[in-house]
Each structure stands twice: as C-alpha cells, then as structure tokens.
Amino acid sequence: MATTMITTLDRSSRAAARGLSDISIRNLFIIPTILFLIVFNIFPLIYSLGYSFTDFRASTNAPANFVGLQNYRDLLGDPYVWSNFAVTAKYVIISVAGQLLVGFGVAMLLNRDIPLKGLLTTLLLLPMMLSMAVVGLFWKLLYDPSFGIINYALGLGTFEWLSDPKMALYAVALTDIWMWSPFVMLLSLAGLSAVPKHLYEAAAIDRAGPFYTFFRITLPLVAPILMIAVIFRTMEAFKTFDLAYILTSQPTAELISIRLYKMAFQEWQTGRSCALAYIVLIMVLAITNIYVKYLNKVKER
Amino acid sequence: MAAVRTSSEIGFNRVAIVAVLLVTIIFLAPIYWIASTAFKPRNLATTIPPTVVFQPEISPFVKLFAKRSQMRNPASPEEYAAAPWWERVVFDGGEKIVRDGKGEVQWSGYPSRFMNSLIVAITSTVLAVGMGTFTAYGFSRFKVKGEADLLFFILSTRMLPPVVVAIPMFLMYRAVGLNDSHLGLVILYTAFNLSFSVWLMKGFMDEIPKEYEEAALVDGYTRMEAFFKIVLPEAATGIAATAVFCFITAWNEYAFALIMTSRRAQTAPPFIPSQVGSGLPDWTVIAAGTFLFLLPVAIFTFLLRNHLLRGMSFGAIRK
Structure with a gap:
C-alpha cells in the first residue's frame, strides 16, 4: 500500500496551502462512510444485543424483562436449533463441494482454445447474476413432480424433489450448485490462466503424465484462488435464506437463517431471535476473518 | 505449443469442446425454459411431455400487467x-x-412492484457508488491510521446475514415509521452496497497512477480540482462497473424486502414468488414477470463480462 501513497501530507506543502488540506480532504472522504456504516450496521447490532438478554416480543406491548443469559442457555440446549445447524452444515458441505467439482471441472474444459470461448464463458456465468428468490421460484416449476422438465428429461416419472423430506435439502443444494458453480469456474479460470505455460512445456519434455502434471503443477498453483472461492461460497451458503425458503417448507431443509426468520417474524420471539442472531453472527465473522486474510494473501502475490 | 501436441491431445481437445457445449446447454436450459414459458398459451405451459415448439403469444404479458x-x-x-x-x-x-x-x-400488482424495484435500486446505487468513490480515493491516496482494520470493518458489514441485521432494523424502522417505505429500503441497500463499492473502487483507484494528480498539483490545481478533473474521468470505467454490480445486488435482494415491505414499497423479488400462493398458479404469467425481471440483469451481465471476476472477488483478483 505504501507505494501508492502520495507524500504531500504535510500542511506546509504548496498544494496543501491552496484549498482544503490533504488531511481534511481525507477525513471528508472517509469519515461519512464509516459513520454511515456504524449508524446503520453497528448501532442496530448493539440494539439487538440488548434485546438478546430480554424476553421481548415485538408482537405485544408488554415491556421487555431482563432474563440474563437465559435465551442463550435455552438456544444452546435446544436440540431443534442444533438440528438446524446440522442441516445447515450438511447443506454447506454438499453445495460447496458440488460447486467446486462442477466449477473447477468446467474451467479445466474451458481452459483451451475454443471457438467463441468468451461468449460461452459469459453465458455460463449468467446463473450467478440472477436473483436467488426468482431462481428458487422458477426451479419450483422445473422440479414439479407432474409437469417439471427435470423429471421428464431424466425419466423419473413423478419423483418428488421438494416435498419429500429426504430429498428437499438435496434439491435446494442442486439449485445452488447450478447457480454458483459459475462463480468457482470464473475464479478457477483466472487461476488456470495464470499458471506459466513454460511449466507445462517443461513437464511435456520430461514426459510427465497428465496426472502428474495436474497434481504437481496445475492444482498447487490454482489452490490459493480455489481456496478463496471455497471460503466465500462457504460463507454465503451458511447464510442461505432466499433459495431454501422459497423452494421448500420441509423441516428437513430448514436452514439456520430460516429458523431465525421464523423465530423473529412468525413466532415473534424477538429477544430469543436476537440471541440466535448473535450466535450466527459470531460464526459468520469468524469465516469472514479467514476470508479477508486469504484475500490479502492472494493480493500480495 | 503446437509442436508438442500429439494426436491424442487433439482428440481430447475435440471431446472437451463438445463437453463444454453440452454443459453450456444444460446450464442455460432452466433460463431458456422460464423465458419460453413466458410466451406460451396457458394450456401448453404445464403439459406432459413438455411443449417445446409452439406459437409464441403475448397474452402472458397482458395478463401480467392488467x-x-x-x-x-x-x-x-x-x-x-x-x-x-x-x-x-x-x-x-x-x-x-x-x-x-x-x-x-x-393495473395488476406487478407494475408498481417493478417501479419500486427500479426506484430503490437506482437511488441506492447512486448513493453507494458516490460515497464509495470518495472513500476509496481517501484510502487509496492518503495514509489512514489502522487502514487494514478499517477496511476489514467495512467489508464485514457486507458479510452480515440479512436476517440478522433485519431484526433490529425492523424494530427501529417501526419506531420511526420507516417500515414499508422506499427510504427505508434505500438506506438498507446503500449500507449493504457501500462496503462493496469501497472495496471495488479502491482497486480501481490504486490503478490510476498518482503521477497524474501530482502533475496537476504542480500545475496549480487544488487537491479537490485534481480529484474531480483528473481522477474521476480516469476512474469512469471502474465507477460504471461498480454501479452495475451495486444495481444488480439491490435489484435482486429478497430478505430485507420481504421483512421490511408489505405493499406500498414492496419490490419485485418478494412479490413475484407470492403470486404462486393459492390455487393453480398461471405459470405463464409468473414466467412473464420473471422474464421481465431477469432481462435487465442478463443485459448487464453481458456488458459487465470483462469485470465480473473483479467484482465477484471484491476487487482482489484482477486480470
């Protein structure tokens, strides 16, 4: 960062003497944004931290009673909430693994001279730009047991994707894989194109087999960028709400965000939901921290 | 490379090209299906076997609006x-x-939802990109104490799960009467996109050589003049790309809109799925609404194609 800095910060410089000083410009440019984010992101969180120690219900006018750590204790001892976390973990693993496999696989296929490569890549990237809610909606049409094209194309008859408790979570994950494999593909392509060509030429001269070349050259060099894709997708999959909420109402596919939504806005257990929100928040911040460390690492290369 | 290519490699290349084409077709099939359903007569929308060839109709769009x-x-x-x-x-x-x-x-409920989406997405994009551009310049050019921590703080606000933020915001908005208002959603989306816009714009700002401004400062420009007359024009492409990303994010957002709006300021994402609600849904009308809603994003994706990598990695990976 130091290299991009301009060195005219001292107040006596000629440029600074005219108009605003560099320091006041810096403050003018940065402080409003920080304040805005504090007021609209951090302040609400402090507000809800307070409520997380109460039995407040937003649906009644009854005053909130302080209950100490009761909400946290209840939540952590609630097998129902634990099962939501287990469902979420399973969902994250299936969908991220699927995206990694499909995304990286397609990137390997695309990483060669192909006619219309640019156009094909852009078309393949389209799913990830769409609204998750609307994607969920039209996959409902595709999954429909009686007239859905998925059952028709696969010859599955009237297979129930979304209303079968065993299948629902996989169906949501499959849609997520369709939507987000392009993201892994995009990052993988960047990683693959950055592998120096001379390494492959050297390997070819040494008569290295394709497996050796892949595991000893390609994979290690693409790994850091793949890692970014995995952490980012893990974080996003952990937070998934729209897609699962719209696709299915099966309890076996009730992710933690959906549980949180129902607790807060259907059962109106406001105090308790604030406590659960905090538990989720701490988990997300932990993953974010890892993510940012990795981003900075890759940036430095 | 051509010299070391063997015939088996060329054969594999052909297989790979066919595989890529197949994958592209599979990936686009869902989108094609919803788009084609938007032009079908109702009785052909849910047939078995699926109707692929049909006389396109405009009636789903008439029904969508009236x-x-x-x-x-x-x-x-x-x-x-x-x-x-x-x-x-x-x-x-x-x-x-x-x-x-x-x-x-x-009118049906759709046009007003579509308008709400436009109003909220455009306003919040202008605010987020405007503020983000200034802040990114500040971070890019000046020494800021605890810069890494501040940037992490800014990014972390983006990573918060929407439902987590929505609970306290709902209570606060209810207290001040911002529930179901355009302003309420605009504030939320601006806050959400601001962090993204700072990160992305900082990357673009870092790429503009500082020598440009230094030359301007020597020529007698003030720092502000240099920023507006030299830096902003140089950053135009970056600003445009950032704006499109912010617009798409706000346009697509669902959870906040579901929780914070019900009618007056409701945007399209919570409205479109709610049409499936009761009875036998008319899928042609839903598909028409979906088609119109997805169309701007598809066009923008095409325009953005060279910046997608950068945007999706918060400016960390450039090509």
Missing part, C-alpha cells in the same frame, strides 16, 4: 368485437380485465 377476474360465461360476440386486441387474448383464457367505475383498466 388486473383480471374469472368470467362466469364466455364473452359474447358483441363484447368480443368491441374489445381491443389485448383484451381479446384475456377473454380467450376465460377471464376479463377489471375496470373501475369510469371504465379505466386496472
């Missing part, structure tokens, strides 16, 4: 003759268009 009700009896020949073409296609489906006392055609 409020309709079921007719007990089919329209009489006089009614039919007197009706404009766009009403006849609705008659054909056994429905009629609802009119008020003065005979004015009533």
